[in-house]
Amino acid sequence: xxxxxxxxxxxxxARAERRAARLAKQIGAFAGAHGxxxxxxxxxxxxxxxxxxxxxxxxxxxxxxxTHAIAVAAAERSGVTVREALxxxxxxxxxxxxxxxxxxxxxxxxxxANT
Numbered sequence: 001x002x003x004x005x006x007x008x009x010x011x012x013x014a015r016a017e018r019r020a021a022r023l024a025k026q027i028g029a030f031a032g033a034h035g036x037x038x039x040x041x042x043x044x045x046x047x048x049x050x051x052x053x054x055x056x057x058x059x060x061x062x063x064x065x066x067t068h069a070i071a072v073a074a075a076e077r078s079g080v081t082v083r084e085a086l087x088x089x090x091x092x093x094x095x096x097x098x099x100x101x102x103x104x105x106x107x108x109x110x111x112x113a114n115t
Contacts, residue, residue, distance in 0.1 A: 020070045023063055024077035027053060031080055034059045040086040041071050051075065052086055058095030 031037035034055030042050045044064070049071035051063045065071035075082050083090055 016067070016070050017073075019066065020073035020077060023051070023065055023070065023074035026063060027051065027074060027078035027080055030059075030061060031055065031078065036080075038081045038083050038090060039075050040083045040090070041068065041075065042086070043068055053080070054086075054090055054094055056093075058093055060094045 027037070027039070030053055034057045036056040037053045039054075040052045042052065044050050048064050048066040049068040051065060051071050051074065052060065053062065054060045063074075065074060072082075
């Protein structure tokens with residue numbers, strides 16, 4: 001028996017709408033705390049879609065939505081501008097702090113462990 005899609009299943013559709021609303025609330029809180037934000041949606045395979053948020057003040061973060069449709073709905077509900085690509089212009093506004101540098105150094109061959 002084939003699985004039904006969210007469009008065919010009212011319970012699944014309600015669950016998807018709740019998930020989009022929760023993500024939109026998180027996106028809105030991040031944007032509000034940092035003077036606004038822009039987003040990029042990146043499909044990451046079976047895990048869903050990554051929502052990368054870049055704030056006006058250079059802070060950034062990400063969330064993962066279980067489907068691309070939920071990610072799109074969450075971004076629309078939150079009111080952030082969605083960029084087609086995380087290009088050089090947008091990436092240049094991202095502030096990278098000590099935590100990120102330690103993480104990046106730890107994953108290099110021969111680097112320190114991420115502990």
